[in-house]
Amino acid sequence: MWRSSVDGIELTFQLVGINNQNFVMADRQTGTWWQQVTGEAIRGPLAGKRLEPLPWDEVGFAIWRREHPRTQVLAGDPQHHDSYRLGLEAGDDSAGSRGSFPTLGLAAGTALPEEALIVGVELGGSAKAYPLELLAEQTPVGDTLSGEPLLLWVAEDGLSVRGFSRRLDDRVLDFVRPADDRALSGAEPIEPPTTAPLEGMPHAARDSPEATPWRAGGTLIDAQTGSTWSFSGEAISGPLAGRRLERLRVLKDYWFDWQAYNPRTAIYSGGRLGG
Template identity: 30%
Template sequence: MMKKPTSSYIFWTGMLLLFVPGLLHAYLLMPFPGSQNIEAIKLCYYLEKIILPLRIAGALVILWYLIKYFTNNRRWGKIVKVTILVLGLSSFYITDFAFKASTMFEEPKTIKFADAVANKVPESYIVLGVVRNGVAKAYPLVYLGYHHKVQDNVGDLPVLVTYCTMCRTGRVYSPVIDGKRQTFRLVGARHYNAIIEDESTGTWWYQATGEAAVGPMQGSYLKELPYEQSSLGAWLNKHPGSLILQPDGHFKSDYDDLKDYDVKQAVDRDSTIKNKDSLIRKSWILGVIIDKQPKAYDWRKLTKTCLLNDRLGTTPLLISLEDDDHTFHVFSRQVNGKTLTFKQDTTGRFTDNETASTWNWEGKCISGASKGRQLAVVQAYQEYWHSWQHFHPGTLFWK
């Protein structure tokens, strides 16, 4: 008696179409071992667009197989195929929920702010601060670090306040593209940096640089907005009327997972590293970019220096850390065409050698010949060394 064909290759083709694209997509967009070092953002982008059609095709192929050939299998063949199919279906939980960025890191359910009187956030927490026409708002890193982004307004200014804990990158962007305010979703991560997508064009943007990596806007950049990173206490000293983002009680355990993230380096948590001044992947650096030339400063060495007169290209820089060792400032040292050289005095303020004037942490001269003058602020970033190196190739390094 001739054996009826089982045509198993049809079953396995259907399984391949139904499950593999989703698993590959999840693997490449989450920080699984080896996944983030692959240049695969375009693959991820186009794969996401064809996953559903492939799944439909795969489901139809499997259905066809089950109707026409499944009964031809022997008992163990049926058990194996049913088991594999059940396991495959369970993978939908992994690809479409468990490792889906937008469900792992939800948007705040309520965005609530409080003034300094009603505030419940400890002043030791590090914040990203934004000011617009006299309105100041502070966004604590431990909350941003879980949510990755908060879409808000500072006064009349729409803002997209972002943070990626894998890179230690805080950035504030305008969510307006071609005159239209966008809503952004968290897609996943590439090169350990968050990828966000705007609603209208479907473009994928790197959080660390604001660059459109793939999609209709590829090659363009989100408009970066100025911000400061400081301890909440230092921020309130400068902006006592600031509003502070309060924690959303729905995510308390997620915030607790980031305890001390904002103030303690990974190198200090690693007992195997004897020399805590070693430069490792997650060492903090302070980064500056002038005329497209990036430069990095070892954070641990800056905390020992506190104040540094430096130069990047033709721009003389003043880099300073406040007494809390977390609030940093970068200014241009050029005032009225003259380059000033600074030193810190016993009060914690700093003076310049050329005019013997005294300046505060806002870069404003409060006494002396230059009283009333303002140092130009240079946008600076605190970041992990591995991230700064990757997104700013050719960076200089201060030693």
């Protein structure tokens, strides 16, 4: 997601091609070509410029809606609704982002498959890829990149991934899952949308409310103070209540794509692959 003003010109983009397996967009105002994954102008009058990233979140709708009750939601074009992959149930494979993580069976010494989903972090000139399968299994994952202590957290829904700095004032926090996740997630499920859908838009496949609760993302506890933290990065109880962790930008991506644009990336091995 990119801000589309460059040097005071407001640009609008269209797809124009593929470069190194990542799409290229052209702006209608200057005809410059931009690489989607890096936001860099690769040819044309604005070549060399970079689009400014707009912080965004890739999370399950339940979590987004709970955190932003007044959010607007893109409904798309009813003409194309047959082509959209919507109304997924837990475990579905959605377009490009899986509802559940594929089991890769990562073993010592084997390379990551091209199509493996990773969570990429870029910090202080270093890049590191965290295989989603490992993150989901080990969440919360505490690590250090370019000297910055970071936390990668896969929410209760098994879909949503966020990154935070573990540094708070002069302290570095370590996070653990609470002994009883359910008791501490602290939020009753909210009601699913009930209003009739737009004309032409299909209803989502509905599980029972118990099976697909509109829950928050779960909680973590920090080992240093015992405070409880919500998935939005805010301490909701304990000595640090009200404090916020700094969000770090993470990108869910395919390994081949991440590797192409971060050739010197490290790979998180979760203590299993050695290195």
